[in-house]
Amino acid sequence: MADTESPQHTLTPTIAADEVVRFCSELIRFESVNTGDPDTIGDGEAQAARYIKEKLEEVGYETIYIESTPGRGNVVCRLEGADRVRGSLLIHGHVDVVPAQAEEWTVDPFSGAVQDGFVWGRGAVDMKDMVAMTLAMAREYKSNGIVPPRDIIFAFVADEEAGGTWGAQWLVEFYPELFADATEAISEVGGFSITLDDARRAYLVAAAEKGVAWAHLKATGRAGHGSMINDDNAVTRIADAVSRLGSHQFPLTMTATVRSFLDKMTELTGMVFPEDDLAGSIAKIGPVSRIVNATLRNTATPTMLKAGYKANVIPSSAEATVDCRVLPGSEEHFREQIAEIVGDGIEITWTWQPPLEVPFSGPLVEAMKAALTAEDPDSIAVPYMLSGGTDNKAFARLGIAGYGFSPLKLPADLDFSSLFHGVDERVPVESLVFGTRVLDRLLRNC
Structure with missing residues (x-):
């Protein structure tokens, strides 16, 4: 049955919190580089997608694996919720990354090195961190028989870095039935913290x-x-x-x-x-x-x-x-x-x-706020607009309201925004564990 406790209740340590760092590191090792040029793109996206498929099937999910074109892998699965009539929540993430020039980096950008309190590598923040958190939580719920309030659709897609032609856009065009009952979605570039003072942090949720x-x-x-x-x-x-x-x-x-x-x-x-x-x-x-x-x-x-x-x-x-x-x-x-x-x-x-703008209100937004506050009592959720774009644009074609919510509690001195497509891209280990716990609370009360 669905978790009916207050979102403030204490969660015990989970397998997901133990797995998330390893998943993030291992995902980075797949060189799923998207150059935007079909002649120079290998099968890294397919390798990463098949890795995710195997991890999901290990714990009992029935997955759908589709290559939109050879080497461009997409994985979709569903976790049934307590109320099958309610609209589903879609959690989606992309497995492709932009190129990296190894000679500019402190570490091999595809090593997935775990050192100095960070997971390093191309995709660490864009967005294999969220993919790892989502994968870890999906496995946690299936393994332990946890039933969320409503159905959760998990989608791991290709080609976001070149507009989603062979990923989210392709799935929406050719397989819309996979998402037909979804009403809301969460994905990347939101839910991360900025430090206001010694005690308080604002978590920026992308509502546009x-x-x-x-x-x-x-x-x-x-x-x-x-x-x-x-x-x-x-x-x-x-x-x-x-x-x-x-x-x-x-x-x-x-x-x-x-x-x-x-x-x-x-x-x-x-x-x-x-x-x-x-x-x-x-x-x-x-x-x-x-x-x-x-x-x-x-x-x-x-x-x-x-x-x-x-x-x-x-x-x-x-x-x-x-x-x-x-x-x-x-x-x-x-x-x-x-x-x-x-x-x-x-x-x-x-x-x-086209651009997107969705209301920063309603039960899902309130659940986001509550999940953040439960893990960081001094947190304040603040809506903001993303200057770039995500696959939420593709899913909006199906009437799905998409938010940027990949929760990370970040060190005050980390220039997080510069890490997107930047040199020495990395994500704090503690932030991955924090984000996994926030997602757990959100999914129990979504």
């Missing part, structure tokens, strides 16, 4: 995400010899367009979630955030300000250029890619703004995932 909009620009012109004057140069045209976009500052836009975050920080710290110096005042919050400041306005960041094939040949075309991040509520006119900024003569095609 900027949209991901990659603008692919193409300019055409007249090919010719590089020594001759050419007033129809595609390289010049694309360079001018990219320069205009890269230097453009979009207007300040205060969304409901960002306003709620700032209001809560004022309540907790006494800090004020005047609109004539928002960036400067937000910087006082600490390293997480890099994320928060990026959620104050739309952005368009040039990231790729492609043109030419010989130094003395003017090519007939030139291309660029611009990574645009779009606030909730502004997507309707954003494409028109981009077209106006780049000007005539530029062809634009889009890769588009």
Whole structure:
């Protein structure tokens, strides 16, 4: 039967708390690198997914393992809850990681080294930590016959780092029945702590995400010899367009979630955030300000250029890619703004995932708060907007309200936000154990 005790009751040490560090380390050893280029992606995602499948089946789960394309593995299973009529809770995580240059690291980025109180390696925070916590809790519940209040769907997917085409997006398109009864979801980049003072920590829960909009620009012109004057140069045209976009500052836009975050920080710290110096005042919050400041306005960041094939040949075309991040509520006119900024003569095609914003209220949010408080009595849960994107965008297509909640109690001096895709990515061992215990409390009362 479902756990009916108060979320404040004392939990005894669990197998999950013992397993989570080992799982995180072992998952990191799978080089599930997603370069975004199918020709350079191996079968690391499939290896990691099969590892998860085996660990789940060891304790009695019936799993569904699907390769969307060779080497891109996805695993889904379900834990039945006490109330089969209620909508299910989806917990999802991705097994792919971005590349790492070993010569830049203190340790081998795929060693999964456990040293100095951390688990080190590519994916330690993005997001094999949460995958390990989820896997450990799934095994704990199945092994001990613990029945949560409602069904829990566990999904471990490929390709999040390149937009989810072969992972969450693919599953939503071709296997939506696996998630048909899910109403809410939790996943990455939320639930981590920032230190307010010696006694208190705020845990930032992602209740919104900027949209991901990659603008692919193409300019055409007249090919010719590089020594001759050419007033129809595609390289010049694309360079001018990219320069205009890269230097453009979009207007300040205060969304409901960002306003709620700032209001809560004022309540907790006494800090004020005047609109004539928002960036400067937000910087006082600490390293997480890099994320928060990026959620104050739309952005368009040039990231790729492609043109030419010989130094003395003017090519007939030139291309660029611009990574645009779009606030909730502004997507309707954003494409028109981009077209106006780049000007005539530029062809634009889009890769588009819309922004998300969900209410920071309701039983699941209250269960998150209670689970955090039970493990950290001085904790305060605060909603915030993620400047990037997660697979919650894919599952939103099925009407699933997704939150960023991968709980970690972090040292005050750890620059956590810099570790995402960064050198020497690592997660504290104590944070993994803490997060596992918080997830336990959440699942018993979700």
